[in-house]
Amino acid sequence: MTLLALGPEGTFSHHVAGRLAREDEEIRLMPTITGIFAAVEAGEGDGVVPIENSEAGGVGPTLDGLQQHRVVITGEAYLPVVHCLAAAEPPHPGMVIYAHQQTHEQCSIFIEAEGLTVVQTSSNAASAVAMEQHPGTGAIVSSQLASLYHLPIVATGVQNSASNTTRFVRIGRREERGNGPAAGAAKCSILVDPHENRAGLLYDLLGVFAARGITLTRIESRPSKRGIGTYVFFIDLVLSTGWEDAIRELKAMTSVKEFGCYPLLEVA
Incomplete structure (x- = not known):
């Protein structure tokens, strides 16, 4: 079996996939989150994708993928995220550094305080590669990634918050999963599409809960x-008495896409 995750080697997604992979699963790294969703829907394996960060919010490509593809969520995991500035010299105003868009947002206070010039990349690993290719620049990456690419670290813990955390979800092909909650499920996720805009709309939708x-x-x-x-609207709810009735009432009011009920997975 295959577990798909965002590459290249050394990304936070790769790290989480390594913790969540089962004994019979081989990790396959993909260049984009969009590609992971397409591959999962095609039956090439399960996937692990970041869905939100405590600092930067929702991950757009993952939310789009859930909206557009026939997949379900089979588990969630939380990863504390610590960012480091890798560079050959201390940071200084005008210094060019490479950072993924989400990393940029998570480290914006440090970047602005130091007057750094950011060039955004497709992944943290891509930032490391870009720094290697351009002497005199830096990159914001994890300590594990810096070690993998043999990059010197000049500042640690440059994220805006000490409690910076990214939530990941494991996804699977819809046709291969049952309709009931997964074993140990504690949370359910749905997508609500009202197809209208009127006074009191959100009040009515949330009122069922x-x-x-x-x-x-x-x-x-x-x-x-x-x-x-x-x-x-993407909504996560605690699995509790009456949740099925709430979903049924919502479906009578508007369009609802269910992503399933799933457990918390450990990545420590």
């Missing part, structure tokens, strides 16, 4: 891609 005392752990709006001003 409030009426049953169901706790929501996340609500995020995303463009529906049908034009400006129309949105869909």
Whole structure:
């Protein structure tokens, strides 16, 4: 079996995949999150993708992938994220550094305070490679990645928050999963597409959960891609009494796509 994750070698996704891979699974690194979703839907294996960060928020390609592909979430995992500045010299104003977009957002306070010039890359590993290819520059990467590429570290813990954490989800092909909650499930995820915009819309949608005392752990709006001003809502809810009735009531009101109910997976 295969477990797909965002590469190249040394990314946080690669690290999480290594912790979540089962004994019979081989990790295959992919160049994009979009490619992971397409491969999972095609039956090439399960996938591990980042879905949100405590500092930078939702990961757009993952939310788009959930919206566009026939996949389900089979587990979630949380990874504390510590970023380092790799460089041959201490940071100084105007110094060019390479950073992935999410990393840039997570380290924006340090970057602005030091007056660094950021060139965004496709991954943290790509940042390491770019630094190697351009002497005199730096890169914001993990300590593990710096070690892998033999990069000197001049500053550690440059993320905005000491509690910086990224949430990952394991995804699988919808046709290969049952309809009920996975063993040990504690949370469910859905996508709500109202197909309208009216006064009290969000109040009505959330009311089905409030009426049953169901706790929501996340609500995020995303463009529906049908034009400006129309949105869909990603909702995570705690698996508790009445959750099935709440979903049924929502479906009577609007369009709902279920991503499944799943357990917390350990990555330590």
